[in-house]
Every structure is written in C-alpha cells, then in structure tokens.
Amino acid sequence: MxxxxxxxxxxxxxxxxxxxxxxxxxxxxxxxxxxxxxxxxxxxxxxxxxxxxxxxxxxxxxxxxxxxxxxxxxxxxxxxxVTGPATPSARAHSEEAPVASGSAENLAADEFIVRSPMLGTFYRAPKPGDGAFVQEGQLVGADAVLCIIEVMKLMNSVPAGEAGVIQRVLVRDGALVEYDQPLFVLRRAS
Structure with missing residues (x-):
C-alpha cells in the first residue's frame, strides 16, 4: 500500500x-x-x-x-x-486561399472551397438511387446541404457555409475523404 x-x-x-x-x-x-x-x-x-x-x-x-x-x-x-472532455470539430468550413491539390488550384478571387469537416465516406445523394444534393452550375444558399460524410454509420450533412454557385465537385461519390480535404469549389453569389 x-x-x-x-x-x-x-x-x-x-x-x-x-x-x-x-x-x-x-x-x-x-x-x-x-x-x-x-x-x-x-x-x-x-x-x-x-x-x-x-x-x-x-x-x-x-x-x-x-x-x-x-x-x-x-x-x-x-x-x-485522459482527463478532460473530447473536443471534436464537426463543422464544414470554407477557405479562400488556393490549395495544393490538383483540381482545386488556381481559384478565382470570387471562388471558395468547401472542405470536409471529418474523415469518412463522401456521398453526393441522400441514399443510393436518389439524385445528387447539388449539381455543377446550381445556385445554393449558405445552409444548403452539398453532400454527406458517413462516419461509423452516422450521416453528417455538409453545408455550403455561404451562398454560391457550384463550380466543381472535386470528389467522386463513395470515395473516402480526409479531414480538411477539398470537396467543392463554389463561386460567391452576387
């Protein structure tokens, strides 16, 4: 003792x-x-x-x-x-600066990137066989759901964050994405 x-x-x-x-x-x-x-x-x-x-x-x-x-x-x-509560970040964020990955380079001044808020599986539609949440060229509001990220059978909606027009979808449906990976390029709404 x-x-x-x-x-x-x-x-x-x-x-x-x-x-x-x-x-x-x-x-x-x-x-x-x-x-x-x-x-x-x-x-x-x-x-x-x-x-x-x-x-x-x-x-x-x-x-x-x-x-x-x-x-x-x-x-x-x-x-x-460990002592103290866990503090996971589970919200999407936008960024104006260009990123290092191939298809998200050379952003125009009025474009921004929506990034993955977590590691998981990227889905463009709410369920298999349904249409995609958004299409290239579509105008979306700040609260519009662009995709879902599945983590351990939990579906997490990813909002646009600000109003804009979908310019490019950077990830294929069903692909695994990492935290902070670029998902969409949007042009700010006028």
Whole structure:
C-alpha cells in the first residue's frame, strides 16, 4: 500500500496500464471499432485521433504523432484514458486561399472551397438511387446541404457555409475523404 504525506493531495501520475484502461469502463462496441479500422485501412491518412468519453486512440503512419505532456509518452497506437472532455470539430468550413491539390488550384478571387469537416465516406445523394444534393452550375444558399460524410454509420450533412454557385465537385461519390480535404469549389453569389 502506498501512503502519501499530508503535502500530497493526489497520487503521482503514472503511465496507464491495460488494467487501468479496462477499469475505466469505456464503451466502444466492436462494430464501431471494426468500422474505424476498416475506414483507416481504406484511406491514405498520416494521423488519426479518436476520442470517445475518456478513451483516446491516436494512430500515425510514417513519423510518430507529437505528444503533449498531458498525453504522456504512450506509443501512438495505444488506447489510454485522459482527463478532460473530447473536443471534436464537426463543422464544414470554407477557405479562400488556393490549395495544393490538383483540381482545386488556381481559384478565382470570387471562388471558395468547401472542405470536409471529418474523415469518412463522401456521398453526393441522400441514399443510393436518389439524385445528387447539388449539381455543377446550381445556385445554393449558405445552409444548403452539398453532400454527406458517413462516419461509423452516422450521416453528417455538409453545408455550403455561404451562398454560391457550384463550380466543381472535386470528389467522386463513395470515395473516402480526409479531414480538411477539398470537396467543392463554389463561386460567391452576387
């Protein structure tokens, strides 16, 4: 048994063990984990982080992920509990600057890019056999749904963000997309 002096208010921090992770009782069902693994296997990612409750999984291909002091020195592919809530970003954003990918280069001054808010599967239609949400040349409002990104069987709508005319669709239907990947080029509405 470890004892602490009256000056110590908490036990010293230690690197979590497998037993520590199990004792926290974090719920991740096998279907959800299998979907994550399948998605990671199909895409060319360099870094991936998954947070649910107190569970955090970080995976990296190539160079190791940078770790902060709060993360400790755990290997990049280890699951471990953390303190504090997860803060996932799940909203699409637009950008005016040109991007490095081939089909989104050379934007006109009045064009902007709608990017993927998450890693997942890109769908242009609400369900198979339905028409696409939008077509090239179509005028859309800021709240118009341009596509959906499926992540672990959850469908996430991606809005335009601002009114404009669809100039180019940069991703094929059913393709895996990465976080921040360009999806559409729009021209601002006059």
């Amino acid at each position: 470890t004892t602490y002096s009256h000056h110590d208010r908490s036990p010293p921090r230690h690197r979590p063990t497998h037993k520590d992770v199990r004792s926290r009782h974090v719920e991740v069902d096998l279907e959800e984990l299998a979907a994550i693994i399948e998605l990671l296997d199909k895409t060319e990612f360099t870094q991936f982080r998954f947070e649910k409750g107190e569970l955090r999984i970080a995976v990296s291909r190539g160079e190791p992920l940078a770790t902060s002091p709060a993360d400790g020195a755990a290997p990049a592919s280890t699951a471990y509990p």
